Amino acid sequence: MGKIKLAKLTLNGYFNYGNLLQSYALQQILRRHAECVDTIWHTEDNFLPNTWWAWSWKEPIKWLLNRGGFRSRMASGRIGWEMVRQGKIRDWADRYIQIRAVRHGLKEIEQEYDFFVVGSDQVWNPYFGDISQNFLQDVPQKKRISYAASIACPTIPANLLKFYRDGLLGMQSISMREQEGAETVYKITGRKVPVHIDPTLYLSSDAWDKVSRMPAWYHGEPYLLAYFLGPIPKEIWRIADALDLPLVHLLDPNVYEYYVTGVDEFIWAIQHAELIYTDSFHGSVFSILFRRPFVVCDRMPANSKDPAGGKMSSRIDTLLNYFHLERRRGTKENAYAVDDPLHVDYTGAEAVFVRERARVDQYFEEAFAEKG
Numbered sequence: 001m002g003k004i005k006l007a008k009l010t011l012n013g014y015f016n017y018g019n020l021l022q023s024y025a026l027q028q029i030l031r032r033h034a035e036c037v038d039t040i041w042h043t044e045d046n047f048l049p050n051t052w053w054a055w056s057w058k059e060p061i062k063w064l065l066n067r068g069g070f071r072s073r074m075a076s077g078r079i080g081w082e083m084v085r086q087g088k089i090r091d092w093a094d095r096y097i098q099i100r101a102v103r104h105g106l107k108e109i110e111q112e113y114d115f116f117v118v119g120s121d122q123v124w125n126p127y128f129g130d131i132s133q134n135f136l137q138d139v140p141q142k143k144r145i146s147y148a149a150s151i152a153c154p155t156i157p158a159n160l161l162k163f164y165r166d167g168l169l170g171m172q173s174i175s176m177r178e179q180e181g182a183e184t185v186y187k188i189t190g191r192k193v194p195v196h197i198d199p200t201l202y203l204s205s206d207a208w209d210k211v212s213r214m215p216a217w218y219h220g221e222p223y224l225l226a227y228f229l230g231p232i233p234k235e236i237w238r239i240a241d242a243l244d245l246p247l248v249h250l251l252d253p254n255v256y257e258y259y260v261t262g263v264d265e266f267i268w269a270i271q272h273a274e275l276i277y278t279d280s281f282h283g284s285v286f287s288i289l290f291r292r293p294f295v296v297c298d299r300m301p302a303n304s305k306d307p308a309g310g311k312m313s314s315r316i317d318t319l320l321n322y323f324h325l326e327r328r329r330g331t332k333e334n335a336y337a338v339d340d341p342l343h344v345d346y347t348g349a350e351a352v353f354v355r356e357r358a359r360v361d362q363y364f365e366e367a368f369a370e371k372g
Contacts, residue, residue, distance in 0.1 A: 004114040005112065005114050006034045006114065008027060010120070011122065012041055017266045021286075030117060034114075085261070105133070110140070115145055122150045122151070123150065141170055144172045145171070145367050147175045150176070152181075165189055168189045174193040176196070177196065177315060182194070197322070202357050205271070205289055211264060212271065213264045213268055224243065230279050239277070278295075296320070297330040323348075
């Protein structure tokens with residue numbers, strides 16, 4: 001493979017472990033094919049973490065004056081915890097991902113790179129992100145490549161169908177992460193495209209060891225790890241008690257040391273857990289990578305207006321099907337319990353890794369053939 005320069009685009013942010021982990025993994029894959037891989041950061045980065053609470057012009061003044069103990073209340077409360085958590089996530093990203101900020105669109109850098117790769121994660125989700133940017137419309141078609149891109153919706157809104165058709169037809173090479181996404185592409189464009197593993201599954205467990213570390217909260221005892229992006233089902237507490245395992249609930253809003261777990265600590269925590277309960281795609285991915293017992297649960301909606309639950313199904317189905325682990329699902333119907341929870345048959349898993357990693361290598365070799 002000749003020396004090429006690649007630009008990589010994904011969702012921006014420091015609030016989600018999975019997004020940074022897949023970004024790092026795809027960077028490492030692409031470095032097998034290129035002398036330079038830059039992750040393009042295409043939104044404003046003002047060094048403040050995203051929170052659910054927007055500041056007006058008044059709050060910075062209150063912070064400076066510490067009026068009514070405002071600064072202390074913010075630092076010791078949920079927003080302060082979130083600032084620490086996202087600060088730790090950013091520190092990991094700064095150490096391991098080569099990020100380049102581009103403020104005025106891809107046109108200003110188009111000539112600097114041989115190809116632009118978008119993925120993985122939900123880069124083509126119609127409900128968030130910069131979809132126009134993620135279809136790479138400001139660069140020549142011959143440079144547009146996706147890898148394990150996710151739409152994460154069973155249907156595209158009718159008013160966006162033409163936009164999606166044009167965007168998908170404008171890609172030189174397309175790779176999707178879920179079978180449902182590949183079917184959506186075919187339905188919209190008539191184009192058959194491959195489905196590839198999430199990039200985190202490409203790297204070996206030894207490779208992940210190098211970017212992990214023991215969490216500050218670990219004190220030598222076995223534990224059941226719970227990692228839920230939605231509400232945690234109350235049954236998980238009962239299951240932990242029945243197994244006589246302390247429950248480590250990451251993102252627990254009542255336990256500071258769990259809530260501020262960093263990316264490197266997250267990796268280590270999964271690798272060393274006796275059992276993992278999660279509603280997270282990447283929580284499931286790393287459980288499989290480290291051959292750990294796990295149960296993946298349907299994501300519960302945060303409230304009546306939150307449709308999150310159904311949107312996890314396709315990517316989890318695809319992941320479990322790879323490794324014949326469909327029985328590791330926890331649902332409300334089975335009270336989130338599975339048979340023999342502390343044991344998983346990973347016979348044949350290594351063969352799946354070898355096969356799917358080879359498919360990834362072949363895909364990029366063909367996609368970059370023009371510069372080979």
